[in-house]
Amino acid sequence: MSMTSDTPDLFAARARRDWLAVLAHAPRESLQRLAGAILAQPFEWLREPETGLAMLRARVGNGGDRFNLGEATLTRCVVRLRGARGTVTAGIGYVLGRDAERAGWVARFDALLQQPEQHGAVMRDVIEPLRAATAERRAEKQARTDASRVRFFTLQPEASI
């Protein structure tokens, strides 16, 4: 059994959610480049990549009632890895779209990140660079959009007595 116990470790779960988000947002080219080094490890499929639809839900005005925004195509898969010391971990990959290879890479990285002896190296060499690249991409886009922001000032209504 891996790093899980009967009482779920909230910190571990949060950390995993965090790296899975980073991987899911990473562009295909970066993932492909980084995955080249790990493909030789003995991964086995538990669930081969499959494509389906997921309902995206949102809230009115970001805080009101729930509504169904629409369906999105996503691809998921599960791999299992038996580590050098016999630790067995299962990695899951969920990505938007129908890129099966990309989901496969995400799942493999997830399995590796749960292996205690590989966790540090993968965090350093894969997750942190990807996170930085995503942040940079977002900041750039935001700056570009921000330049054309229009502010409409309106008079505040007077407070009623």
Next chain:
Amino acid sequence: MSAVLTEMTPGFRDAVHGAQQTFRTLLDAMSRPGRIEELPESATAGIVPPESALGGRPMSVGTAALMLTLLDAETTVRVAGSLASSAALSYLRFHTGVRSAWLEELAAFTAARAADVDTSLWTRLDLGSDEAPQRGATLVVEVDEFGAGTRLWLRGPGIESVQPLAVAGLPRDFWLWRTRLQPLLPRGIELVLVCGSRIAAIPRSTRITVET
């Protein structure tokens, strides 16, 4: 979830063709009641059935293949007796998305070993209603052996005159109960018998005579 996944055993090596070949074999078995069909090696290859209750022998390959083929997210399943284990349920849940029936009476599919088939199991099977006979349950039973035990004579659609079938493991009372369902048609249950990777089916339309 992770702990479950790290111990998960594989299903079909090729999910699409494995399920298609299994379904085809089941269809052949259903349309020729009582005739023993062999699930093709190419379909069952790669399946590692889940462990059953603590220390017990695992689910048979045939049962696992049938379950992986028949179940999906819109069906409900009940795994009974010594076949039931958390490994078996998570296996079916992971590979098919099936839900466990929260009431035994509501399960569309029930899987059990012959030794665990008793009155309390079969009286809880859903026979469907005259308005919706398609709701009738499907019972998948792992039997001890074909060609020995209770001798049955089958008649009905898909059988030219009479088809003999001998099944070991199921109690005689079960077969007598099954004969009492015959006048209820179209209500009834579909029965699939599994022994290793061999299967035989007795749909509800088949009339059984139990040899005395």
